[in-house]
Amino acid sequence: xxxxxxxxxxxxxxxxxxxxxxxxxxxxxxxxxxxxxxxxxxxxxxxxxxxxxxxxxxxxxxxxxxxxxxxxxxxxxxxxxxxxxxxxxxxxxxxxxxxxxxxxxxxxxxxxxxxxxxxxxxxxxxxxxxxxxxxxxxxxxxxxxxxxxxxxxxxxxxxxxxxxxxxxxxxxxxxxxxxxxxxxxxxxxxxxxxxxxxxxxxxxxxxxxxxxxxxxxxxxxxxxxxxxxxxxxxxxxxxxxxxxxxxxxxxxxxxxxxxxxxxxxxxxxxxxxxxxxxxxxxxxxxxxxxxxxxxxxxxxxxxxxxxxxxxxxxxxxxxxxxxxxxxxxxxxxxxxxxxxxxxxxxxxxxxxxxxxxxxxxxxxxxxxxxxxxxxxxxxxxxxxxxxxxxxx
Amino acid sequence: xxxxxxxxxxxxxxxxxxxxxxxxxxxxxxxxxxxxxxxxxxxxxxxxxxxxxxxxxxxxxxxxxxxxxxxxxxxxxxxxxxxxxxxxxxxxxxxxxxxxxxxxxxxxxxxxxxxxxxxxxxxxxxxxxxxxxxxxxxxxxxxxxxxxxxxxxxxxxxxxxxxxxxxxxxxxxxxxxxxxxxxxxxxxxxxxxxxxxxxxxxxxxxxxxxxxxxxxxxxx
Numbered sequence: 001x002x003x004x005x006x007x008x009x010x011x012x013x014x015x016x017x018x019x020x021x022x023x024x025x026x027x028x029x030x031x032x033x034x035x036x037x038x039x040x041x042x043x044x045x046x047x048x049x050x051x052x053x054x055x056x057x058x059x060x061x062x063x064x065x066x067x068x069x070x071x072x073x074x075x076x077x078x079x080x081x082x083x084x085x086x087x088x089x090x091x092x093x094x095x096x097x098x099x100x101x102x103x104x105x106x107x108x109x110x111x112x113x114x115x116x117x118x119x120x121x122x123x124x125x126x127x128x129x130x131x132x133x134x135x136x137x138x139x140x141x142x143x144x145x146x147x148x149x150x151x152x153x154x155x156x157x158x159x160x161x162x163x164x165x166x167x168x169x170x171x172x173x174x175x176x177x178x179x180x181x182x183x184x185x186x187x188x189x190x191x192x193x194x195x196x197x198x199x200x201x202x203x204x205x206x207x208x209x210x211x212x213x214x215x216x217x218x219x220x221x222x223x224x225x226x227x228x229x230x231x232x233x234x235x236x237x238x239x240x241x242x243x244x245x246x247x248x249x250x251x252x253x254x255x256x257x258x259x260x261x262x263x264x265x266x267x268x269x270x271x272x273x274x275x276x277x278x279x280x281x282x283x284x285x286x287x288x289x290x291x292x293x294x295x296x297x298x299x300x301x302x303x304x305x306x307x308x309x310x311x312x313x314x315x316x317x318x319x320x321x322x323x324x325x326x327x328x329x330x331x332x333x334x335x336x337x338x339x340x341x342x343x344x345x346x347x348x349x350x351x352x353x354x355x356x357x358x359x360x361x362x363x364x365x366x367x368x369x370x371x372x373x374x375x376x377x378x379x380x381x382x383x384x385x386x387x388x389x390x391x392x
Numbered sequence: 393x394x395x396x397x398x399x400x401x402x403x404x405x406x407x408x409x410x411x412x413x414x415x416x417x418x419x420x421x422x423x424x425x426x427x428x429x430x431x432x433x434x435x436x437x438x439x440x441x442x443x444x445x446x447x448x449x450x451x452x453x454x455x456x457x458x459x460x461x462x463x464x465x466x467x468x469x470x471x472x473x474x475x476x477x478x479x480x481x482x483x484x485x486x487x488x489x490x491x492x493x494x495x496x497x498x499x500x501x502x503x504x505x506x507x508x509x510x511x512x513x514x515x516x517x518x519x520x521x522x523x524x525x526x527x528x529x530x531x532x533x534x535x536x537x538x539x540x541x542x543x544x545x546x547x548x549x550x551x552x553x554x555x556x557x558x559x560x561x562x563x564x565x566x567x568x569x570x571x572x573x574x575x576x577x578x579x580x581x582x583x584x585x586x587x588x589x590x591x592x593x594x595x596x597x598x599x600x601x602x603x604x605x606x607x608x609x610x611x612x
Contacts, residue, residue, distance in 0.1 A: 066572060066573060067571070067572060067573035067574060067575070070573040070574070072582060074558075074583060075582055075583055075587075075589060076589070078478075078589075079589055079592055110440065234465065235546075237465045237466045237467070237519065238465065238467055238545045238546055238547055239467065239545075239546055239547035240466065240467045240468060240469070240545075240547040242466075251519060253466075253519045258522040259522075260439075260440075260522075322500075322502075323502070323503070324443070324502045324503050324526075325440075325441070326441060326515065326524070326526065328468075335468070337468070337469075337515075339469075339471070339513070339515070339526075341473060341502055343477075343500070350473050350474070352469065352471045352513070354468060354469040354515075358550065359467075359469070359547060359550075362547055362549065362550040363547070366546065391573065
């Protein structure tokens with residue numbers, strides 16, 4: 001290293017002060033950056049694409065881009081007979097398929113003025129809750145993995161099998177049961193199913209207890225989810241948020257209790273869980289409690305299962321009388337409903353599918369404004385959407 | 393209420409009163425008063441549902457009135473119905489391959505009536521009353537446009553974008569009418585009844601309803 005003369009040192013000091021002044025006087029400007037997330041990103045559960053304009057680490061504007069999985073079910077339903085439509089709509093929310101079928105069948109039953117016999121209603125409710133458990137179990141593992149905890153998702157996939165096995169044993173399909181019929185169900189329950197299901201529910205309760213400690217009790221999880229993505233109740237309602245997302249904002253509303261559909265929820269003793277905070281943590285907390293509550297609902301329903309037929313008397317070729325009906329149920333993701341317009345044909349004239357995720361995710365442009373980049377993932381994960389349920 | 397036995401069915405019917413529905417009547421009356429001439433018609437299925445049809449100009453007012461006076465704070469959904477009978481026959485499952493348009497059936501609107509081919513439908517729900525309402529509005533064929541609901545319910549934004557691309561209905565005042573599902577270059581409005589489902593036109597559908605009848609059973 002060469003020695004620096006006094007002159008040079010003076011010169012360097014001068015340059016340094018000039019530079020420091022310049023830094024102070026000039027306002028620092030960062031150029032806006034556009035961050036593209038997806039369509040193939042683990043946080044997008046399929047193919048949601050999110051374009052976020054950033055200022056530094058903060059989101060100025062976020063725009064979800066959908067349609068990569070649009071299958072046009074509303075158009076396709078217009079050329080399928082009523083029993084054929086259930087095959088399609090199984091694939092809307094593919095993790096809780098049976099729950100998709102129920103509101104459509106209920107809407108058709110409303111139009112036909114048919115009601116399923118009590119045993120069918122009870123079994124429907126049992127399977128409905130089983131698909132809720134199977135669906136939300138995956139959420140419980142998935143949100144944790146997106147916040148950096150790898151283990152829970154494997155446990156979720158492992159324990160979900162207990163429930164899927166029961167769904168498969170009863171319906172023949174793990175993911176797409178296609179089991180619900182206008183006027184009842186395809187089959188009765190197989191022998192020994194009730195005991196097996198009760199054992200599975202026992203295991204799912206253990207799973208919930210474990211997750212309460214493992215995930216909710218985790219400091220990192222809390223730090224990354226508490227106070228992140230707060231949805232005030234009135235904003236959530238105006239955006240059409242439903243299900244656990246709105247209950248986590250303190251709204252005590254559950255269509256299982258408050259809807260008037262022909263399901264057996266009013267025959268058992270259970271509780272609607274709400275949380276006042278409205279943040280990502282609250283949404284996870286509510287879903288965890290709901291999963292445990294669902295196991296209790298299933299247990300009680302199985303204890304009191306009435307005997308009798310599983311099909312009401314309906315014609316073999318189903319023609320639905322002209323009219324309009326809307327039926328909605330509390331699906332794992334939130335309110336799912338079908339507005340069915342019939343002209344008295346074999347096929348529906350128009351089916352409007354109200355899917356929960358579409359409305360739940362429509363709040364993201366509002367909610368993501370001003371959050372930091374890592375929180376995008378937290379918020380998307382905690383709102384919990386299934387792409388098939390958005391794109392339909 | 394789940395109905396467990398035949399006796400309970402009768403009791404239920406007696407309790408709720410199958411012929412009248414005071415709460416829904418009251419809602420309809422309240423809306424009629426709030427909207428004045430803008431209120432066209434209503435239809436009630438007792439114990440089940442309420443339909444209200446309003447004029448196109450009162451569309452936003454109806455949403456605001458339902459929100460403020462009926463406490464319908466929950467924006468459920470918004471869409472449209474194309475009442476044109478399908479020109480490809482009533483049933484595309486028909487076994488004969490019939491690409492020629494048939495003579496159309498007369499157009500018949502559903503509950504709460506209507507005069508036009510396109511009708512807007514929105515559904516709002518009251519968390520406190522646990523009751524929903526379906527509001528409709530007629531759109532004249534020569535001017536398929538209606539005011540946006542975004543000021544009353546920001547959640548209407550995406551629903552209106554969907555109705556725009558699927559039915560070609562323009563929403564006055566909507567800030568961002570872009571395709572939501574379809575690619576940008578897509579031509580046509582798929583949920584209109586005169587938009588053919590090409591998959592059905594080029595290949596026969598394997599799921600044609602073909603049920604062998606029992607002796608003495610009547611066909612469809």
